[in-house]
Amino acid sequence: MPPAPATSKPDFPWWLAVAATLALASAVFIAANGLYAQVFATVAKGIGITIFVTVVAFALASVIGLGIALMGLSGSRVLRQVARFYVEIIRGVPILVLLFWIAFAGAPAFVAAWNALTAPLQIAGILGELLVRDVSLLWRAIMALTIGYSAFISEVFRAGIQAVEKGQIEAAKALGLTRAQRFRLIVFPQAIRTILPPLGNDFVAMVKDSSLVSVLGVADVTQMAKVYAAGSFRFFETYSIVAYIYLILTVGLSLALRALEKRLRNQQGE
Numbered sequence: 001m002p003p004a005p006a007t008s009k010p011d012f013p014w015w016l017a018v019a020a021t022l023a024l025a026s027a028v029f030i031a032a033n034g035l036y037a038q039v040f041a042t043v044a045k046g047i048g049i050t051i052f053v054t055v056v057a058f059a060l061a062s063v064i065g066l067g068i069a070l071m072g073l074s075g076s077r078v079l080r081q082v083a084r085f086y087v088e089i090i091r092g093v094p095i096l097v098l099l100f101w102i103a104f105a106g107a108p109a110f111v112a113a114w115n116a117l118t119a120p121l122q123i124a125g126i127l128g129e130l131l132v133r134d135v136s137l138l139w140r141a142i143m144a145l146t147i148g149y150s151a152f153i154s155e156v157f158r159a160g161i162q163a164v165e166k167g168q169i170e171a172a173k174a175l176g177l178t179r180a181q182r183f184r185l186i187v188f189p190q191a192i193r194t195i196l197p198p199l200g201n202d203f204v205a206m207v208k209d210s211s212l213v214s215v216l217g218v219a220d221v222t223q224m225a226k227v228y229a230a231g232s233f234r235f236f237e238t239y240s241i242v243a244y245i246y247l248i249l250t251v252g253l254s255l256a257l258r259a260l261e262k263r264l265r266n267q268q269g270e
Helices: 014-032 034-072 077-091 095-117 119-123 137-162 166-174 179-216 221-232 235-269
Strands: none
Touching: 014 034, 014 235, 034 077, 034 137, 034 179, 034 221, 034 235, 077 137, 095 119, 095 137, 095 179, 137 179, 166 179, 179 221, 179 235, 221 235
């Protein structure tokens, strides 16, 4: 009987050791250099907006994406076609174009529709007239990212749900579980293990794409850098700091998501 093959040990993450060393060395250099410290202090003011935009837009996109995925898997032909139409159309529009359209066409159209629907309440003095400037550019940017990413996330949810064995769903039906109970107790807990890796990739991608909101003047990391660089002409130092901040955010998130995936994999193997 041939001997069992030896289990290969995972490679030591030398890339992470090198990256961590470079990150630490860069942090020391930034702290010790007056110019880079000033640039970092200025640009870092936008980190809160970057994180806020990413978290809120991703949470909303996940909710909408799940709803679109369930529509696409429903028994209604109309709902399936509506979901397919939404996904294909939204995925075909670049995020930057969608951002401009929502900000400068969608928001005014929404305000006009809102005022038309609430006209009786406005005449009665219950509500005031909504103006376009009342819809902040920050929320226009968040809605653009939400709509853009919801189409991609819906496909992630759809693939994960369809990966669950149909035999388990049939068994749940035989036990008398309702459709909602089957989804909550049987389908979703198993699908999340398939969904999490690509969903995490979308989250990291949104962190980077959140920099697009700077074109609307939203004071995120990129916008703070643009303003500082335009006034000081320190383009190399400024955008080096921007790249450093985004690398810290994205690599840190990637490591956290990888650790979560490993934990779920270990729980599945138990």
